[in-house]
Amino acid sequence: MQCIRNNEKFACISNRTNGSIFRRATFAQILSPSTKTNIGGKMSFFCATKFIVSVYIVQCILCMKPLFTESELLINVQNQGGEVIQETITSNLDDDSIILEFQRTDGTLITQLLDFRNDIQVLKALVLGEEERGQSQYQVMCFVSRLSKNDFISTDAMSKLRQKNPSTIRQPEEDRGRENFTMTAWVNLRQAAPLSQHISTLCTEAADSTYISDFDIRILASKPGASVSKLELAIYPFPTTQTTLSTCNAVSGLWTPCTCLLEMCIGWYPCGLKFCKGKIDTGIGNNASYRCGIKTCRKCYQYLYYVQQKQQCLWYD
Incomplete structure (x- = not known):
């Protein structure tokens, strides 16, 4: 200003x-x-x-x-391989959203968007091309799913987090395993606003590779005030033949349609608040409960989805 x-x-x-x-x-x-x-x-x-x-x-x-409507944290995280990566977590109070971003050691850029206002999560992967296999450019994929609010602390709570020692290397307290998704449709970015206003901006480079599942669409359509017709316009389904396709690791031809698999792991994120009891000057008793910290977690997301050619899924080989 x-x-x-x-x-x-x-x-x-x-x-x-x-x-x-x-x-x-x-x-x-x-x-x-x-x-x-x-x-x-x-x-x-x-x-x-x-x-x-x-x-x-x-x-x-x-x-x-x-x-003052945005806050940012830089977190040094040790992954399961022992390497240290840096996560950037930005919370935006105006639109009630959080963005977590980091670069994996293989160069893949991961962006996680949490839209609390619309109960939507988007995981975006920017994967570098393999020049030795004929890929001169990077690929961008976005995966849209329902947001489970119990998995994350609120935007307001995130915006208030501070680090006493920013250089500290963090490790999560809990491993929440892997959540599996079978994607069944593409998202039409021009009609994606009923899902989340952030999708068209975040996934601009993934116009033909933004995915969602019928399961999540049905649940989102059942929310009070949801427009089923607008949600239907926001997606277009995979070809019916995709259910019988082989996985890409079982296909030899680079131009053959197949089912791809991509896994992304968030190595550290605040997944809950900690509450303590003790003698504090609150005026409501000596055993009052008060917020005294955060719980941190690790979680992986695995996506199974259709690609028009194996060339779009060379990492799954």
């Missing part, structure tokens, strides 16, 4: 809003005779100046407001 004063103008400019100007006025305009009359006529020039300065301060505070 930048507040600028020149000879005649005051302006609050917020970088978070692409430089939009919230308010611009000249002293000459505000202190004109007509303006003084509107303020009350009897207000002195000094009081009018104080009024203007007060308005200016409020406007600057409004300009600063977006700066």
Whole structure:
């Protein structure tokens, strides 16, 4: 945020809003005779100046407001192979969402989006191409599923987390195993807003490789206020023949359709709050329960989905 004063103008400019100007006025305009009359006529020039300065301060505070709606944590995490990777966790209070991102040691970039407002989770994988096998570019896939709110702490709680020692290498307290998904349809990014407003932006590079399952669609359609017709427009199913296809690791031809498998593991994330009992000055008793920390977990997600050619699934070989 930048507040600028020149000879005649005051302006609050917020970088978070692409430089939009919230308010611009000249002293000459505000202190004109007509303006003084509107303020009350009897207000002195000094009081009018104080009024203007007060308005200016409020406007600057409004300009600063977006700066406090996001918080970011950098976490050093040791994976099961002993390597240390760095996770970035960003919480956004405005749209009630969390984004967790990290790069695996093989170069794959993993992004996890949690949309608490719409009960949607998106896992995105950017996989580098294998040049020795004819892949000169990277691939991007997005996997959309229901969000189980019990698996994560809230956006508000996440935004309040701080690290006493940012350089500490973290390990999760609990391993929650693997959750398996069988994807049955593509997501139409142009019609994806009924699922989540974030999908079309996050998965821009995965226009033909954003997936969802019928199982999750049915559950999302049963939510109060859900529009079944809009959800149906947001997806288009895999070919009916995909159920009989071989897995890609059993197919030899690089241009043969097959069923791909991709696994992504989140090595560390806050999965719950810890509550303690003790003597604290709360005014409600000596054995009051209070929040005293977070519980951390590890979890893997495995996706089975249709690809039009094995070339799109070379890691599963």
